[in-house]
Amino acid sequence: QDYGFHQPSDFGSSKLRFPSSQSYYGADFSGFFGGHGGRRPAHQFPSFSGSGYFGGPGFGICDSPIAPCTQGKYRTYDGSCNNLGNPRLGVANSPYGRLLPPKYSDGLQAPPVSVTGHNLTSARQISAILFPDAKAPDPKWTLALMQYGQIITHDMSLAAGTTQGKAHTTMCCTPDLRAALPEDTRNPACFPIDIPDHDPVFSEAGIRCMEFVRTTNDISQGCNSGNKAAEQISAVTHYLDSSNVYGSSQQGADARREFQGGRLSVELKHGRQFPPPNNNKSAVCDHLSEEEACYLTGDIRANQNPQLTVFQILQLREHNRLAGELARINPHWDDERLYQEARKIAIAEHQAVTYYEWLPIILGRENTDRNGLTYNTQDFTYDYKENVDPSVLNDHATAAFRFFHTNIAGFLRLFDEHRSSYEALRLSDHFNRPQIIEEGNNFDDLARGMHTQPQESSDKFFTTEITWFLFRNGRSLGQDLRAIDIQRARDHGLASYNHYREYCGLPKAHSFEDFADLIDPESVQKLSYLYHHPDDVEFTVGGSLEAIVPGTLVGPTFLCIITEQFYRTRVGDRFFFENGVKDTSFTLEQVNEIRRGSISRLICDNADDVKSMQPRGFEQISQDNPVVPCSLIPAPSLEPWREIRQGEHTASQPQAVDHEFTFPFFFKK
Numbered sequence: 027q028d029y030g031f032h033q034p035s036d037f038g039s040s041k042l043r044f045p046s047s048q049s050y051y052g053a054d055f056s057g058f059f060g061g062h063g064g065r066r067p068a069h070q071f072p073s074f075s076g077s078g079y080f081g082g083p084g085f086g087i088c089d090s091p092i093a094p095c096t097q098g099k100y101r102t103y104d105g106s107c108n109n110l111g112n113p114r115l116g117v118a119n120s121p122y123g124r125l126l127p128p129k130y131s132d133g134l135q136a137p138p139v140s141v142t143g144h145n146l147t148s149a150r151q152i153s154a155i156l157f158p159d160a161k162a163p164d165p166k167w168t169l170a171l172m173q174y175g176q177i178i179t180h181d182m183s184l185a186a187g188t189t190q191g192k193a194h195t196t197m198c199c200t201p202d203l204r205a206a207l208p209e210d211t212r213n214p215a216c217f218p219i220d221i222p223d224h225d226p227v228f229s230e231a232g233i234r235c236m237e238f239v240r241t242t243n244d245i246s247q248g249c250n251s252g253n254k255a256a257e258q259i260s261a262v263t264h265y266l267d268s269s270n271v272y273g274s275s276q277q278g279a280d281a282r283r284e285f286q287g288g289r290l291s292v293e294l295k296h297g298r299q300f301p302p303p304n305n306n307k308s309a310v311c312d313h314l315s316e317e318e319a320c321y322l323t324g325d326i327r328a329n330q331n332p333q334l335t336v337f338q339i340l341q342l343r344e345h346n347r348l349a350g351e352l353a354r355i356n357p358h359w360d361d362e363r364l365y366q367e368a369r370k371i372a373i374a375e376h377q378a379v380t381y382y383e384w385l386p387i388i389l390g391r392e393n394t395d396r397n398g399l400t401y402n403t404q405d406f407t408y409d410y411k412e413n414v415d416p417s418v419l420n421d422h423a424t425a426a427f428r429f430f431h432t433n434i435a436g437f438l439r440l441f442d443e444h445r446s447s448y449e450a451l452r453l454s455d456h457f458n459r460p461q462i463i464e465e466g467n468n469f470d471d472l473a474r475g476m477h478t479q480p481q482e483s484s485d486k487f488f489t490t491e492i493t494w495f496l497f498r499n500g501r502s503l504g505q506d507l508r509a510i511d512i513q514r515a516r517d518h519g520l521a522s523y524n525h526y527r528e529y530c531g532l533p534k535a536h537s538f539e540d541f542a543d544l545i546d547p548e549s550v551q552k553l554s555y556l557y558h559h560p561d562d563v564e565f566t567v568g569g570s571l572e573a574i575v576p577g578t579l580v581g582p583t584f585l586c587i588i589t590e591q592f593y594r595t596r597v598g599d600r601f602f603f604e605n606g607v608k609d610t611s612f613t614l615e616q617v618n619e620i621r622r623g624s625i626s627r628l629i630c631d632n633a634d635d636v637k638s639m640q641p642r643g644f645e646q647i648s649q650d651n652p653v654v655p656c657s658l659i660p661a662p663s664l665e666p667w668r669e670i671r672q673g674e675h676t677a678s679q680p681q682a683v684d685h686e687f688t689f690p691f692f693f694k695k
C-alpha cells in the first residue's frame with residue numbers, strides 16, 4: 027500500500043547511536059543498538075511534492091497564507107520563515123511529522139481494529155489492567171522534572187481535539203445518554219472507549235465511555251492533497267520557542283504584550299505579577315465562582331494543573347525581569363527592541379535548560395552527547411541543518427512523550443523556606459482551577475515543593491489521580507488519561523509497537539514471549555490475553571512496559587523516538603541558541619552567559635520570596651546537592667547585551683558557517 031511516504035536514501039539522519047550492549051531481563055542486546063553500522067534506519071519523510079502543500083495552487087486548511095519572509099533577527103510568532111528554504115516548516119497549525127506511516131484500519135470511518143484486523147480491547151480496560159497505581163517515589167529526581175516536561179510538551183505540540191475536561195471532547199455516549207445529548211455535540215465521527223459493564227467505577231459514575239473527535243477526518247479534507255498522507259494538525263509552533271508564553275500568532279503575541287518597556291501584560295496582586303485574566307474562562311477553567319483566577323498565557327492548557335501554572339508564571343516573570351534589566355543597561359532601547367531581546371533571551375534560557383539540564387536526565391548524557399543533542403563546548407555548535415524537518419512527530423507526541431505521565435504525583439507538597447512540608451494538595455482538586463496558587467504563600471511553597479518532593483518513578487504505574495480522577499471537577503470520579511493516551515494513538519493511526527521496535531533496530535517479536543526481552547513476564551502474559559497477535563500490541567502500551575535503559579528514564583524504543591525528536595527540534599531550528607548561524611545568532615559571550623542559567627536560577631529570580639535552592643533543581647536535595655543561598659546559584663550576566671558604540675566591538679561574532687545545504691527532495695520545484 028502506498029501511504030504517500032517515500033524514503034530518501036540518507037536524508038536528515040541524526041545518525042543515532044545507542045549503547046552497544048544493554049541487558050534487559052537477562053538478554054544481551056549487543057548489536058541491536060549499533061546494529062546498523064552505528065546508525066538507525068534512514069528516516070521516512072512525508073512527501074511534500076503534492077499539489078501546493080507549501081503554497082501554490084490548491085490551498086486547503088493547511089495552506090493558510092503566511093507573511094512573506096524578511097530575514098529578521100528575531101523569530102516570527104507562528105514559526106514561519108525559520109527555515110528559509112521552506113518557510114512553512116514547523117509553523118503553528120501545520121501537520122505533525124511521522125516516522126512510520128499511519129495504519130488506519132478503516133478508511134477513516136469505522137472504529138479501529140488492530141493492524142492484523144482484530145478488534146481491539148477497550149482502551150480503558152487496557153489502562154486498568156496494565157497501568158495500575160503503585161506509589162514508588164523516584165529515588166533521585168524531583169517533581170519539577172516531570173513538570174518542566176509538560177512545559178516542553180506544551181511548547182511543542184497541541185493536537186486538535188485534545189481533552190481538556192470539557193463536555194465537548196469527552197462525554198458519556200452509551201446509546202441512551204448519547205440520545206439525550208444536544209444534536210450538535212453528537213459528533214458522528216466519534217468512536218467510544220467502550221467501558222465494560224463490570225467496571226464498577228465507571229458504571230457507577232455513569233461514565234461508560236468516552237467520545238473522541240476523529241481529527242483525521244478534518245485534516246483529510248484539507249491536507250490530503252497530492253500524495254501527502256492525511257495528517258493531524260498541531261496548533262502551536264513546533265519549535266522549542268516558548269510559544270506557550272508568547273503565543274503562536276502575531277495576534278496572540280500582541281494580545282499578551284503591555285507595549286511598554288518590552289513587557290508582557292501582567293495583573294499585579296499584592297505587588298506580585300500574575301498573568302492577565304482569561305476572557306474565555308468557561309472554556310479553559312473549571313471554577314466555582316467568577317472571582318476565581320483563570321489565566322491568559324500563550325497556551326490554552328496553562329491552567330490545567332497548579333504546578334504547570336507556577337512554571338508558566340515563572341516564565342512570564344522571567345521575561346519581564348529580563349526586559350527590566352535590558353532597559354537599565356540600554357536605556358535608549360524602545361519597547362519593541364526590549365521585548366524582542368528579552369523574548370530571545372528567555373527562549374534561549376528555556377532551550378538551555380531543556381537541552382542541558384532536562385534532556386540529559388531523561389535520555390542520558392552519554393546518549394545526548396553521542397547523538398548531537400548536547401555538546402561540551404564553550405564555542406558555538408554550528409549544527410543547524412536546513413534539510414532537517416523540525417516538525418513534531420506524531421509518533422513522539424501521541425505515544426512516546428506521553429510516557430512521562432508515569433512521573434505525575436497525586437499530591438503536591440507545599441514546602442516552606444526551611445524545607446519543611448506542612449500540607450499537600452490533592453491534584454484532582456485543582457485541575458483547571460489555579461486560584462489556589464494565589465493564596466497565602468502557596469506560590470513559593472509550590473515552587474519549592476516541586477523542587478523538593480520526588481516525582482513518581484518511571485515505571486508502568488500511573489497515579490489514580492490521572493487514571494480515575496482526571497478533570498473530575500468536584501465529581502467523585504473523572505477521566506482516565508492513560509485510556510485517553512491509548513485511544514488518541516488509535517485515533518491517529520500510529521503503527522504498532524512491533525513496527526517501532528523494528529524501526530529502532532530492536533528485534534521484531536514473532537510471539538508474545540519474544541517481548542520478554544524488554545518487558546517483564548507478568549506484563550507479557552497480560553499482553554497475550556489482551557491482544558490477538560504480537561503485531562497488534564500498541565506502541566503506547568508496549569513502549570510504556572519496557573524496562574528502563576540504565577542512565578535514562580525511558581525504555582529503549584521510546585528512547586529512540588524521543589532522541590530523534592529532540593535532534594530534529596534543535597538541528598532544524600535556525601534560531602537555536604548556540605548554533606552560531608549568521609545574522610540571528612547571539613555573540614559567543616552571550617551564549618556562554620545563557621549557558622550559566624538553570625532551573626534553580628529561574629526560581630530564585632522569579633518566585634515571590636524564595637531565598638535558597640539546591641543548585642540542581644531537578645535533582646532531590648542531598649549532601650551532594652544541598653540547599654544554598656540564591657546568591658550562590660550561578661546567574662547569567664546581561665553585560666554582553668550592553669550596546670557598545672561601533673569600533674569598540676570586542677565580542678566575537680559568529681563566523682560564516684559551512685552548512686551542507688544538500689537540497690532535499692521537498693524543495694525541488
Ligand code: HEM
Nearest residue numbers: 172175176179183184185188189331423427428430434514
Ligand atoms: C500533571 C501533569 C499532566 C497532566 C494532568 C497531563 C494531562 C494531559 C492531557 C489531558 C492531555 C490531552 C490528552 C488527549 O486528549 O489526547 C495530555 C497530552 C499530552 N501530554 Fe500530558 N499531562 C501531564 C504531564 C505531562 C508530562 C510531564 C509530559 C511529558 C514530559 C506530557 C506529555 C504529553 C504529550 C506529549 C501530550 C500530547 C500533546 C499533543 O497534543 O501533541 N504530559 N496530557
Ligand SMILES: [Ca+2]
Nearest residue numbers: 181263265269
Ligand atoms: Ca513552540
